[in-house]
Amino acid sequence: MKEHKLQQLWQQLAFGRHGHRTLCGLTFMLENPGEFNPGDGPDFRLGAIRTADGLLLRGDIELHVHEQQWQEHGHSTDPAYNGVVLHVFLYPSAKPVKLKSGQIPLRCSLLPVIKPEQFADLQPGSGLPCSASVRYLKPEIVHRQLEKAREAYFASRAEALMCWWEPALGIEQAWKQMALRGAASVFGLSRNRDAMVQLSGHVPGLLRQGLSADALQAKLLELSGLISENSASAPMKRTDWDFSGSRPGNKPRQRIGHLAVFATRLDALSRSDLLKGPEWCARQVLSSGKRNELLYLIVWLPAFYLLGSILASGRLQQEAWQHWKTHHYEPEPVFSQAFEAAGFKEKASLSHLGVVHQYRSWCAQKRCGECSIGRLVPDSSRPA
Numbered sequence: 001m002k003e004h005k006l007q008q009l010w011q012q013l014a015f016g017r018h019g020h021r022t023l024c025g026l027t028f029m030l031e032n033p034g035e036f037n038p039g040d041g042p043d044f045r046l047g048a049i050r051t052a053d054g055l056l057l058r059g060d061i062e063l064h065v066h067e068q069q070w071q072e073h074g075h076s077t078d079p080a081y082n083g084v085v086l087h088v089f090l091y092p093s094a095k096p097v098k099l100k101s102g103q104i105p106l107r108c109s110l111l112p113v114i115k116p117e118q119f120a121d122l123q124p125g126s127g128l129p130c131s132a133s134v135r136y137l138k139p140e141i142v143h144r145q146l147e148k149a150r151e152a153y154f155a156s157r158a159e160a161l162m163c164w165w166e167p168a169l170g171i172e173q174a175w176k177q178m179a180l181r182g183a184a185s186v187f188g189l190s191r192n193r194d195a196m197v198q199l200s201g202h203v204p205g206l207l208r209q210g211l212s213a214d215a216l217q218a219k220l221l222e223l224s225g226l227i228s229e230n231s232a233s234a235p236m237k238r239t240d241w242d243f244s245g246s247r248p249g250n251k252p253r254q255r256i257g258h259l260a261v262f263a264t265r266l267d268a269l270s271r272s273d274l275l276k277g278p279e280w281c282a283r284q285v286l287s288s289g290k291r292n293e294l295l296y297l298i299v300w301l302p303a304f305y306l307l308g309s310i311l312a313s314g315r316l317q318q319e320a321w322q323h324w325k326t327h328h329y330e331p332e333p334v335f336s337q338a339f340e341a342a343g344f345k346e347k348a349s350l351s352h353l354g355v356v357h358q359y360r361s362w363c364a365q366k367r368c369g370e371c372s373i374g375r376l377v378p379d380s381s382r383p384a
Contacts, residue, residue: 006063006110007043010088011036015113020049023092023107027052034061040243040251041080049086049106057106059085066090067107070097090114128342128359129366130374135343137376142339143349145372149362150354154324158302172271175307177204182299183262186291187255191242196255199224199236203263217260226253261287262295275311277319278304297329297353328352335359 009015010033017030028051034044042060050056060083064070067089075081075097082101088108096104128134134142164181166174180200188196202223206216221227225234226241241252265285273281278301286292286300301320308316328351330336336350338359344350361367368374 003063003065003069006065006090007036010044010061010063015110019113020108021112023096023109026106028057028106031056038242039238042084047086057085059083061086061088062105064089067093067097067109076100128338128363129368131338131342133376134339134373137373139344139346139349141376142344142373143346146349146352146354146358148354148372149358150325150352152361153353153357154302154305154321156357157298158306161299161302161306171307171310172274173204175274175303175310176266176269178306179266179299179303180204180263182303183266183295184259186295186299187259187262189291189294192252192255195224195236195240195242195252196259198240199256200259200263202235203259207263207267211264213261213264216264217257220256220260221253224252224256226256258287258291274307275313275316277316278323279319293329297324297327331356338363 013030013033020030021027028049030047031050032046032048034047037043037045042062044061044063046058047061048056048058060081062070062075062081062084064073064087067087069089070076070087075084077100079100082099082103084099084105086108087097087105088110090110092107092109096107098104161178161182164178166177169177180203181197184196184200185193188194199220202220203216206219211219223234223236224241225237225239227234243251262285269281269284273284281304282296282300286296301324305317305320305324308314308318308320328348330351331353335355339350339355358371362371362374
C-alpha cells in the first residue's frame with residue numbers, strides 16, 4: 001500500500017468528516033484535515049477535530065498505513081512531531097506510539113469508514129491479468145518469460161544511462177559522470193531522485209578541488225539548501241526535497257553522505273582499474289546494503305556493459321551480463337507475491353529484477369498479446 005495515496009484521500013476528505021472514532025472510544029468530527037506538508041515533519045499541519053462533547057482540538061496529523069511505522073520512521077525521537085494530536089492509520093499495533101515529549105496522540109484507524117473502492121486504490125496492484133490460468137501452464141513457460149523480462153530490463157537500464165553520457169568529455173570522465181548520475185538517481189529513490197541527480201551535477205567540479213569524502217559531503221549539504229543558515233545562497237532549496245514518509249536512513253542528508261563516498265571512490269579509479277571489470281571495481285567503490293545492491297544491478301553492471309561496448313571489449317560486456325544473469329535479488333514482495341498468488345511457486349525464478357520489469361511493463365499495462373504467457377492464455381481469461 002502507498003502512504004502517499006492515503007495522504008491524498010485524507011486531504012480530499014474522501015473518508016468523510018463524520019463517523020470517526022479513536023481507538024479509546026472517542027467520537028469526533030474532522031473540522032479541518034490540515035495543510036499538507038511536503039517537507040520534513042508531520043504530514044498535515046494545523047488540523048482540527050471536534051469531539052462529541054464539543055471540545056475542539058487543533059494540532060498536526062500524521063498518517064501511516066501501519067501504526068508501527070511511526071516507530072520505524074523515527075518519529076518517537078523527533079521533536080518535530082511533538083505537535084501531533086491525531087495519528088491516523090489503517091492497521092493498528094498492540095502498543096500506542098509516543099511523542100518525544102512523552103505524550104500519546106489520539107489514535108484512529110480508518111478501517112471502519114474506508115470504502116471498498118478506496119481500499120482497492122491503496123493496493124499496489126490487483127495481481128496478474130492471467131492469474132486464473134498461470135497455474136495450469138508449465139513452469140518453464142513462465143520462467144522463460146521472466147528471463148526475457150530480465151534481459152529487457154537490463155537493456156532498458158543501459159539505454160537510460162546513456163541519457164547522461166557527455167560526448168564532449170573523454171571516455172573515462174564521461175563514463176564516470178554517467179555512473180555518478182545513475183548512482184544519484186538510486187540514492188534518491190523514490191521521492192528525491194530528481195533532486196539528487198541535480199545535486200550530483202556539482203560533484204565533478206568539487207572533486208577537481210581534491211576534496212575528501214567528508215569535505216565533499218559538507219559542500220554538497222551546503223549546496224543542497226538543507227542547511228538553513230546557508231540556504232539563501234544555495235543553488236537548491238529545502239523545498240526541492242521531499243521528506244514525507246522517509247525512514248531515518250532514507251532522509252536526504254544521509255543519502256547525500258552516501259553519494260559523497262561513492263563519488264570519491266569512483267573518482268579514484270584509473271582507466272586501468274576500470275579494465276579490471278565490474279566485480280573488482282565494485283569492491284573498491286560500493287558499500288554493503290540493499291540500496292547499494294540495487295545500485296550494483298541497475299547502474300553498475302549496465303554501465304560496465306556500455307563501457308565494454310564503447311571500448312570494443314567483449315570481455316567487459318560478457319562479465320557484466322553474466323553477473324546480471326546470475327545475481328539473485330529479492331524484489332519487493334508485492335511483485336513476487338503476484339506470481340505466487342497466481343500459482344507460480346518457483347522461488348528461484350522470482351528472485352531477480354526481471355520479475356519487477358515483467359509486472360510493471362507487461363502485467364500492470366495488460367500487454368498480454370506481447371507476452372509469451374498471455375499468448376497461451378485463452379481469450380476468455382484475459383482482461384477486457
